[in-house]
Amino acid sequence: MKGKDRKIRVLVAKPGLDGHDRGAKIVAATLRDHGMEVIYTGLHQTPEQIARTALQEDVDVVGLSIHSGSHMTLFPMIYKELEKLGLGDVLLIAGGIIPQEDRAKLEASGFGRIFGPGTPTREIATYIENEIQKKRQ
């Protein structure tokens, strides 16, 4: 694909059944303000929906937001769905209420950073920018 100056495209998705989308919206707005193109799909997305949306939108990043506690079930499913569609190289990150020990497990199994409550929004944007720059080199 084209070089480093291509706009970073991010899918912000909410898997599972919780309705707390404030965090997802804040992150979406932050990334937009950092010059990224953010696709937001609303609540209650299944792993398949998330993967197919990522495929159609050809995103560089998929960001998951979850507060229901079902991340250890859903996240691996999402990772698998993405791989199935040939999207294993997409940067997969997440945020929400995710205990420390789970974070470590996820980060060891194909995920990028898992961000917790209180993360400065700029940190997320900078992390994405750095990671994508590395990938595009």
Next chain:
Amino acid sequence: MHRQEIVRGLLAGDFRSLGRALSLVEEGEGGELLPALGDRLGRHGRFGVTGAPGAGKSSLLSALVGHWRLRGETVGVLAVDPSSPFSGGALLGDRIRMQEHSLDEGVFIRSMASRGAVGGLADAAVEMVDVLEAFGFDRLVVETVGAGQAEIDVMEACDLVLVVLQPGAGDGIQAMKAGLLEIADLLVLNKADLEGSTRLENEVREMLELREAGIGRAPEVCLVSAKTGRGIPELAEEIDACFKALGEDGVLGKRREQRRKEAIKRMARSSFEQKLEALMVENGEKLKDFPLREGARWVLEKLFSSPSHGKNREGDGRT
């Protein structure tokens, strides 16, 4: 993924390749790809959906997509949302209203940020729809917010344009101001389940009567509710009838010709503007002391007297 792989995958019906191909074209990198599509194009009508933010374009589209899918037709959608002029980023949310189709392989939805490019938006959008058509979708739809020249350009690149209005957004005069009615082949009054929809219909019909006779075809008016599904089958029929009528009147042919001219003009203009930009950067200091009009004259002379200025980025992708 290499480009040749992408082209091969695209023509073989691979969705990953389609997603990639759309990105290539969006970035103006479709030079190798687009010529390979030639003989797969021009078979299906393209139609545009536009209207003010919140008029219900995406919901309406979602309902129409549902209707077409029941008839076994596949649909490719390009949904354009504005980029921020400040950060260059964008929040693309049209999919939210269309996610019910996200698992259906017969529906492909792609969001696109307008990126504030003058002219460039319409060209990129047209080429992205080319890619969708080449992949094999039966219905091709482009959705834009009905504001700004770039978005209107996109609509003019469609065969048939649906303008979506809603009750409670000001009287008929507001819609007249917007300049949207001139490009409408079909006027869709959405949210027919809300109060005020009859009034809106009366106002719109009254306004259409005030049109100068003989300027194009008067658009049909359809009252629908994307929410309840009321009027959607009728609208779908109206779309097909309208498309057929435009074809028989020779209007479609003329539009396509006009569209080609406009595309050439846009490409020339954008290349001109790049040169102008470069020249301004080069000579900004010098031009400080010129009276405005004299400065403009000097710039024009300079531009047209010497053939090469600044970066030569002509014909981005299209051949």
